[in-house]
Amino acid sequence: MKIWKYILGSIILLLSTFSLYTLFVQKKYGEITFAQIIDNKKFNATSFEAKKDRLPIIKIKDTVLLDAPTIKQFPELPRGCEVTSLAMLLQYKGINVGKMELAEKIPKDTTPLIKEGSNISWGHPNDGFIGDMYSYNNPGYGVYHLPIKKLAEEYMPGKVVDLTGSEFNELKTYLSLGSPVWVITNATYNSLPDSAFETWQTPRGDVNITYRLHSVLITGYDDKYVYFNDPLNGGKNKRVSTDNFIAAWEQLGRQAVTYY
CATH class of the missing domain: 3.90.70.10 (Cysteine proteinases)
Structure with a gap:
């Protein structure tokens, strides 16, 4: 039981941290697209973890x-x-x-x-x-x-x-x-x-x-x-x-x- 509580707590902490990071990025960079640019797949946690070392953050230019x-x-x-x-x-x-x-x-x-x-x-x-x-x-x-x-x-x-x-x-x-x-x-x-x-x-x-x-x-x-x-x-x-x-x-x- 303690192990499952630890795992659940870790998942919640991870999701909370990622949500705060996403809000920070959106506030700093405006409208962005993550590395689905690379493989044309919708963003998800699995693809993010697999590719996070090579994911660009792209700012959409005004013109x-x-x-x-x-x-x-x-x-x-x-x-x-x-x-x-x-x-x-x-x-x-x-x-x-x-x-x-x-x-x-x-x-x-x-x-x-x-x-x-x-x-x-x-x-x-x-x-x-x-x-x-x-x-x-x-x-x-x-x-x-x-x-x-x-x-x-x-x-x-x-x-x-x-x-x-x-x-x-x-x-x-x-x-x-x-x-x-x-x-x-x-x-x-x-x-x-x-x-x-x-x-x-x-x-x-x-x-x-x-x-x-x-x-x-x-x-x-x-x-x-x-x-x-x-x-x-x-x-x-x-x-x-x-x-x-x-x-x-x-x-x-x-x-x-x-x-x-």
Whole structure:
């Protein structure tokens, strides 16, 4: 019984000490993110104890604006915004790879398109690129974060981080570290009406899609705007109000990929 009381007391003391430390850090450094930056896992005591000797404390900067290269998707890749944005990210990292190489390598979902009245069956964008990336003369759509992450890992093994589903502040953390962030949004950079979406039946289940799908590379932010390189026209550090940009990003599933 005494042993169990000792163990329980030790646990309570440890938790109390850690809580006081956390409050101290938050008061001193403001908004922070711990070493889930390293492995993209939510903070917990086990991971903290295992990695505490190499966990950075990162202060989210008030403003960031990175000088990433700009690449246009046109004329070669009318539907290639996703791989073009990835090419910008990789080139910023110093990796010499172009959009056409990435377009060839990106996984493809070859599920046939079937239309029966208002019902549409096709592939899933998280299984690979859907349709024709090179021409509007044939049906096509795009690709989501999982194939992009898989392709990025070929060039940056062990360094790619999939932030999909995270809060926008997680993206700010990586930007504060100097890493631009690949994201899925839409071509209006604002939330879309329900009428802009349709439902497909796919081998992995139903998926809601919009043909206004777009991908950009986030390069910075400040207190009013999010800045990004736009493959649609080669725009560098374009800006959109933070609220509008986040609304569009969240509507498409908070998809984001970067590197550590």
